[in-house]
Amino acid sequence: MTAMIDLPTIADVAAAAGRLAGSAVRTPLLENADLNARVGGRVLIKPETLQRTGSFKFRGAGNKIAKLMQAGERPQTILAYSSGNHAQGVAAAARLAGLSALIVMPDDAPAIKIENTRALGAEIVFYDRRTEDREAITELLLRERGGTLVRPYDDPDVIAGQGTVGLEIAEQAHERGAVVDHVLVPCGGGGLTSGIALALSGASPKTRVHPVEPEGFDDTRRSLATGKILGNEPGATSFCDALLAPRPGALTFALNSRLVGEGFAVTDAETTAAMAFAFRTLKLVVEPGGAVALAAVLAGKIDCRKRTICIVLSGGNADPAIFCRAVGGPPPT
Amino acid sequence: MTAMIDLPTIADVAAAAGRLAGSAVRTPLLENADLNARVGGRVLIKPETLQRTGSFKFRGAGNKIAKLMQAGERPQTILAYSSGNHAQGVAAAARLAGLSALIVMPDDAPAIKIENTRALGAEIVFYDRRTEDREAITELLLRERGGTLVRPYDDPDVIAGQGTVGLEIAEQAHERGAVVDHVLVPCGGGGLTSGIALALSGASPKTRVHPVEPEGFDDTRRSLATGKILGNEPGATSFCDALLAPRPGALTFALNSRLVGEGFAVTDAETTAAMAFAFRTLKLVVEPGGAVALAAVLAGKIDCRKRTICIVLSGGNADPAIFCRAVGGPPPT
Numbered sequence: 001m002t003a004m005i006d007l008p009t010i011a012d013v014a015a016a017a018g019r020l021a022g023s024a025v026r027t028p029l030l031e032n033a034d035l036n037a038r039v040g041g042r043v044l045i046k047p048e049t050l051q052r053t054g055s056f057k058f059r060g061a062g063n064k065i066a067k068l069m070q071a072g073e074r075p076q077t078i079l080a081y082s083s084g085n086h087a088q089g090v091a092a093a094a095r096l097a098g099l100s101a102l103i104v105m106p107d108d109a110p111a112i113k114i115e116n117t118r119a120l121g122a123e124i125v126f127y128d129r130r131t132e133d134r135e136a137i138t139e140l141l142l143r144e145r146g147g148t149l150v151r152p153y154d155d156p157d158v159i160a161g162q163g164t165v166g167l168e169i170a171e172q173a174h175e176r177g178a179v180v181d182h183v184l185v186p187c188g189g190g191g192l193t194s195g196i197a198l199a200l201s202g203a204s205p206k207t208r209v210h211p212v213e214p215e216g217f218d219d220t221r222r223s224l225a226t227g228k229i230l231g232n233e234p235g236a237t238s239f240c241d242a243l244l245a246p247r248p249g250a251l252t253f254a255l256n257s258r259l260v261g262e263g264f265a266v267t268d269a270e271t272t273a274a275m276a277f278a279f280r281t282l283k284l285v286v287e288p289g290g291a292v293a294l295a296a297v298l299a300g301k302i303d304c305r306k307r308t309i310c311i312v313l314s315g316g317n318a319d320p321a322i323f324c325r326a327v328g329g330p331p332p333t
Numbered sequence: 334m335t336a337m338i339d340l341p342t343i344a345d346v347a348a349a350a351g352r353l354a355g356s357a358v359r360t361p362l363l364e365n366a367d368l369n370a371r372v373g374g375r376v377l378i379k380p381e382t383l384q385r386t387g388s389f390k391f392r393g394a395g396n397k398i399a400k401l402m403q404a405g406e407r408p409q410t411i412l413a414y415s416s417g418n419h420a421q422g423v424a425a426a427a428r429l430a431g432l433s434a435l436i437v438m439p440d441d442a443p444a445i446k447i448e449n450t451r452a453l454g455a456e457i458v459f460y461d462r463r464t465e466d467r468e469a470i471t472e473l474l475l476r477e478r479g480g481t482l483v484r485p486y487d488d489p490d491v492i493a494g495q496g497t498v499g500l501e502i503a504e505q506a507h508e509r510g511a512v513v514d515h516v517l518v519p520c521g522g523g524g525l526t527s528g529i530a531l532a533l534s535g536a537s538p539k540t541r542v543h544p545v546e547p548e549g550f551d552d553t554r555r556s557l558a559t560g561k562i563l564g565n566e567p568g569a570t571s572f573c574d575a576l577l578a579p580r581p582g583a584l585t586f587a588l589n590s591r592l593v594g595e596g597f598a599v600t601d602a603e604t605t606a607a608m609a610f611a612f613r614t615l616k617l618v619v620e621p622g623g624a625v626a627l628a629a630v631l632a633g634k635i636d637c638r639k640r641t642i643c644i645v646l647s648g649g650n651a652d653p654a655i656f657c658r659a660v661g662g663p664p665p666t
Contacts, residue, residue, distance in 0.1 A: 028363070
């Protein structure tokens with residue numbers, strides 16, 4: 001590690017947990033007998049679907065904004081670019097702090113994410129994901145209107161906030177007398193994966209963390225395998241709208257390359273089956289990107305026999321039509 | 334209360350909790366900021382959807398069967414009649430005890446409940462709900478094949494088992510520094526309502542328990558209001574398949590008439606809206622009958638302002654087509 005980039009530390013995750021106490025939900029750690037029987041091991045389920053705004057993203061945004069406020073900064077506006085879950089996390093955290101939020105979102109984001117972001121009081125600027133650069137649009141807005149940008153993953157305070165998921169996993173597994181062998185984490189830009197890995201490197205050093213990505217968007221898996229940051233091949237598609245980041249972040253990859261084990265990739269068909277399993281058996285609403293770690297376990301990407309595996313369900317903001325198609329309801333008309 | 338019927342006691346609920354430790358899930362107590370904001374109070378959510386077999390019914394069946402085994406009985410078969418959730422609870426509890434299960438189910442039960450009951454190894458005998466009497470069929474099977482009947486609600490051990498939900502509510506509310514003013518409970522035959530009321534009469538005597546039923550099947554509400562057991566008027570319909578019991582049980586009504594407050598009735602439209610809210614905001618899969626307490630809160634049947642209300646989500650075994658129709662997915666083709 002060089003001194004050139006500012007990586008968060010275990011202490012930063014602990015500080016984030018303190019800042020988030022009272023606003024973020026301490027999501028439960030669940031277990032399901034049918035899932036355990038199916039994989040022949042013990043699967044602990046961390047449902048960040050039950051987090052404020054329906055995904056883990058409130059943690060990172062909440063920590064970042066709370067830290068700004070503690071430092072005496074009071075930005076006029078909080079800016080963010082996001083496919084939808086970070087948007088909601090930022091909008092909710094900004095509102096709690098009494099700040100306005102301005103979000104740059106792709107015009108093909110799921111309707112539920114657009115509606116929820118708006119319902120949280122944020123202003124939305126849309127762009128075309130195929131022809132426009134969201135970071136350039138955001139830079140322009142920052143120059144025009146001022147404010148503070150909260151990046152979706154490549155920010156030490158955002159990573160530290162997401163890391164509180166890892167602290168809770170360690171504490172809750174300990175409460176039930178379990179030691180987690182492997183944690184599987186849905187991975188887009190790598191903020192949640194690196195935050196959890198950082199937290200567990202202190203709180204449960206025997207636990208191995210693994211990113212899970214959609215096939216065609218397994219940039220983190222390939223980057224970890226080769227030791228350098230690789231982008232996704234152009235032209236791939238996936239319905240996991242939350243996990244389509246083009247390449248690992250500089251900070252997240254610096255952490256992940258030191259801290260995590262091999263990555264896994266799952267097909268959209270495997271993710272669809274996982275959403276249906278979550279509906280039928282777990283009774284949880286999980287969006288496509290939130291279901292990839294469950295998909296990896298159900299599809300046998302990792303041997304769970306006689307092991308304790310933790311899977312993170314990272315988000316539940318699924319549009320009804322996409323959800324119903326996945327769980328075996330009738331197709332959209 | 335007369336000495337003629339054998340009512341369960343608070344001690345029986347505590348004993349049930351001991352028997353169920355390790356097999357029943359201690360479901361979490363959840364809270365959602367959007368729901369709190371919407372009703373202007375604090376709503377604690379007890380999701381028995383996350384219980385083994387997807388409803389609270391495993392608790393009562395598990396307690397009954399564990400107590401039989403403790404007493405040295407080892408019936409050849411466990412019999413039950415059920416629209417589907419009790420069926421799964423009995424099938425799972427029988428299998429855990431190494432016993433076979435024989436279940437009498439209506440032929441129009443939701444497919445998911447039939448499939449899950451069969452997957453748990455039970456034999457199913459179907460009957461026509463409109464022309465046949467399930468209790469008579471069950472009596473005949475008992476004479477022909479022997480075994481022990483586990484009634485769905487009018488049994489002290491079943492009521493005591495369901496009461497463990499109430500013990501957990503009291504403990505989990507206490508852990509977060511809350512005192513619950515009102516608990517709203519989905520009510521069919523009254524086993525869950527009376528069990529929770531019994532448990533809370535000891536563990537949280539200031540808490541008032543209220544049954545919630547579908548309109549047209551509000552036999553418990555009307556029976557409580559008049560002080561005597563009234564059946565439902567014939568001809569009513571509701572999609573809350575789990576809550577269509579014809580009249581309150583003798584034991585459950587004896588308890589409820591002493592222990593619970595007024596009942597509430599909700600329309601199927603209100604229940605549909607509650608299922609959609611659970612999908613969109615809580616990210617929980619709730620079946621129609623499991624959603625009526627949430628429906629009562631959302632529809633303003635009880636004033637939640639500045640109060641702490643607990644709602645039980647009693648089951649999540651929804652067929653995909655019914656679920657998707659409710660949550661705004663496309664209609665079935």
